[in-house]
Structure formats: structure tokens, C-alpha cells
Amino acid sequence: MEKEILWLRPDEKPFEINGFAWFDKEKIYRRLPENPQYKIPEAVDYLADNTSGGVIRFRTDSDVLMIKVKIKEVSGMPHMPASGQSGFDCYIGKSTKEVYCSTAIPDINSKEYERKFFQFEKKEFRDISLYFPLYMGVEDVLVGIEKNSKVAKPSQFKEKGRIVAYGTSITQGGCASRPAMGYTNILSRWLGIEFINLGFSGSGKGEPELAHLITMISKVRCIILDYQANTDYQRYITTLPEFVKILRNRFKDIPIIIISRTPVSIWAFDKKAKTQWEKGYKFQDKFVKEMNKQGDRLIFSYNGSVLFKEIWQESTVDGGHPTDLGFLTMAKALYPILKRKLRV
Known part of the structure; x- marks a missing residue:
């Protein structure tokens, strides 16, 4: 009936x-x-x-x-x-x-x-x-x-506040088979906290205007930046310091986690291509260490090609964009990091 x-x-x-x-x-x-x-x-x-x-x-x-x-x-x-x-x-x-x-x-x-x-x-x-x-x-x-x-009304999230993730098509969820399998949605469930997904396919390039918009978001507890894959080397080293500066002027005491691009399958055969992206990571890592020396102990740098290296060759649809398996791999790698930084 x-x-x-x-x-x-x-x-x-x-x-x-x-x-x-x-x-x-x-x-x-x-x-x-x-x-x-x-x-x-x-x-x-x-x-x-x-x-x-x-x-x-x-x-x-x-x-x-x-x-x-x-x-x-x-x-x-x-x-x-x-x-x-x-x-x-x-x-x-x-x-x-x-x-x-x-x-x-x-x-x-x-x-x-x-x-x-x-x-x-x-x-x-x-x-x-x-x-x-x-x-x-x-x-x-x-x-x-x-x-x-x-x-x-729904039961409350286990954790108060929000995590903002700004980045690329991968951040946005390409190419999960269903919506809840994007890595930010997986982490939201595991951590019990609201995520604000600001991944923009091919278009999140570290524009200062986007940093200013992020500063308008309330109840932010952590920010993840993983937009390197949308830029070339020159643009990355130019935009990253200014983007972080804008965020830090507004959010004085929350973790900012910067992740270089995830690995791509062609790197197994084209070492030169990998080297170009590694240059960006080395700049990112040096920049974060300098910030640490200046007293900012809440900014962190991670090498995406190392962080997500496990089974990456078998977990994309096109050599770069994750399948559900790839997103699960990303979430498993980021989960302990976020638990430590958020102290949950």
C-alpha cells in the first residue's frame, strides 16, 4: 500500500x-x-x-x-x-x-x-x-x-565550530561516485564537525578576494588549503603568503593546514613533471617554517604526494581525480592530523 x-x-x-x-x-x-x-x-x-x-x-x-x-x-x-x-x-x-x-x-x-x-x-x-x-x-x-x-531538529554535531577547506576539483569532490564520499564529507562524519567546502574545480587559485571571503565565515576552528594543483609555480609562490596573511589577520589562533598537490599517475614515468610540483612544496614548507620561527606555531605544511601516496596508482579515475577509494585514502591520512590539531 x-x-x-x-x-x-x-x-x-x-x-x-x-x-x-x-x-x-x-x-x-x-x-x-x-x-x-x-x-x-x-x-x-x-x-x-x-x-x-x-x-x-x-x-x-x-x-x-x-x-x-x-x-x-x-x-x-x-x-x-x-x-x-x-x-x-x-x-x-x-x-x-x-x-x-x-x-x-x-x-x-x-x-x-x-x-x-x-x-x-x-x-x-x-x-x-x-x-x-x-x-x-x-x-x-x-x-x-x-x-x-x-x-x-537534528541532534547536534559532536564538535562545535567549522572546518573550512579551500582548494581544487579534488576538494570539491571530483570524482566521487556519490556525494558523501568527497573527503571533506567523510571527515565531517568521522570528526563530527561541520565542514565548509570551498573547492573550485580548476579555479581556486589563491585569489586574495577568496581569502577575504573566508574571513567572513563564523565559528571557524581550522582551515585547510590545498589549491596548489590549480596554479603554476610562480602563481603559487606569489599567492600563498598573501592568502595566509589575510587569513591570519582575521583568525589569530586557529590551525591553518597547507597541503601540496596530491600525486598523479604520470609522475611514475615523468620525473620532470613531478619535480616542477615539488618545487612548489619546497617553497610552501620553507614559508611555513619561517612563519613558525616568527612565532606562528599553528600553521602546518604537508606534502600531498607523500601524505596520500598509499595506493594512489589504483585509486583515481584519470590519474589525478580520486575515486571513492582515493577519497577514503585521503580521509584516513588527514583524520589523525585534524584530531591532533583540533585536540578532539
Whole structure:
């Protein structure tokens, strides 16, 4: 027997929207302000509509959960499935105890879809987390529950505050098979803390305007910078000191973790290509050590090609962008680092 479904707007209480730093003010599913006070590149402005890192959180006693989504474009990335680009993931459980349930997978040639996450026999309150698409804008989304069910505010994150991650297409989540498998989303679950994902595919290049926008975000406990892969050597050594300076002027006593680019498969055969990227890491490491000598003991440098070297040859879709296995590798490497720096 089909259940009668009540459709609710998740941008209204008691639902909670996490992962969008300006959502409480602007009420749109976007990663940067709609009209930023700092001029940003056109590509970054476009990618800010991609909803990577967004999560709908709530509790409900409904034995049925559905979703109705209107996305901004049809899915069509050649190296990333529509489930990761444009789908929604459903996890059940309290903070740090979430368990994967199912994925709402869109139709390839449509901007709208409606899917059922679950239909259980038992009616009981469950904590729900619905992860937004990684590489798609969301025009509208509705959550469907059984008509006579209740919705309540979600359980709190285990940890207060936010971690901001600024970087590349990999930071944004390319090319996870489903939204919750981007490394920032994995770490959010493991650490029990909200993440703000500011990865911009091919476009996060250390612009000072983006640093200024990050300084507007509240409740920041840690910042991760991993944008080297979007730059060449000259741009990296030019932008990194200024970017960090802007952040440190605002955030005096939080960890800033700088990670050089993740390894790529061609490095096994082209040592010259690897050497070019290693130059950037050596500059980064020297810069951080100089900051440490000047008294900033909360800035840290990590070599991405070392940090994520484990099984990297077997965990990308194209030699550079991680699969779910690659993102899991990244999360496992970063988890103990973040636990130490956050003292959790």
C-alpha cells in the first residue's frame, strides 16, 4: 500500500542546513554570497552554485523518506557518475555514528527527479543527513515524509565550530561516485564537525578576494588549503603568503593546514613533471617554517604526494581525480592530523 506523502521545505525549521556559510542570511543553496563584496572570477562564481559540502539534517519518525529535486543543469560529466555529480545521499544516525542508507540518483537527461530513500516497517525517530550534489547547482529540493509523521531538529554535531577547506576539483569532490564520499564529507562524519567546502574545480587559485571571503565565515576552528594543483609555480609562490596573511589577520589562533598537490599517475614515468610540483612544496614548507620561527606555531605544511601516496596508482579515475577509494585514502591520512590539531 502506497503511503500518503507530505512534502516539506528543508530551508524551514526544524530542518537544519549545514555546509553553506551564508545560508542563514541568504537562504540559497550556494557556497559563496550571491553578490560578494569582493570581486571573484567568473568561474568561481559559477562553481559556487555547485552544492558540494551541503547537508540537510533533521530527525523524523517517518517510516518513509523521499526527496524531490530540481537541479540547474542536466548531468553529463564523462568521468564522474550522475549519482556523485547531481544526486543526494542519505545517512542515518547521530553525529560520528552515521551509516549509509541509499542514494537518490538522477535521470541523465532531466533537471528534475523524485526518489525514495527508504520505506521501513518500523516507525521510530531517526537522525537523517542528506548530502547535496558535489558538481551541480540545486534550484529547489523538497523532503517527503509519511503524512502523519513528525519532524524535529537534528541532534547536534559532536564538535562545535567549522572546518573550512579551500582548494581544487579534488576538494570539491571530483570524482566521487556519490556525494558523501568527497573527503571533506567523510571527515565531517568521522570528526563530527561541520565542514565548509570551498573547492573550485580548476579555479581556486589563491585569489586574495577568496581569502577575504573566508574571513567572513563564523565559528571557524581550522582551515585547510590545498589549491596548489590549480596554479603554476610562480602563481603559487606569489599567492600563498598573501592568502595566509589575510587569513591570519582575521583568525589569530586557529590551525591553518597547507597541503601540496596530491600525486598523479604520470609522475611514475615523468620525473620532470613531478619535480616542477615539488618545487612548489619546497617553497610552501620553507614559508611555513619561517612563519613558525616568527612565532606562528599553528600553521602546518604537508606534502600531498607523500601524505596520500598509499595506493594512489589504483585509486583515481584519470590519474589525478580520486575515486571513492582515493577519497577514503585521503580521509584516513588527514583524520589523525585534524584530531591532533583540533585536540578532539
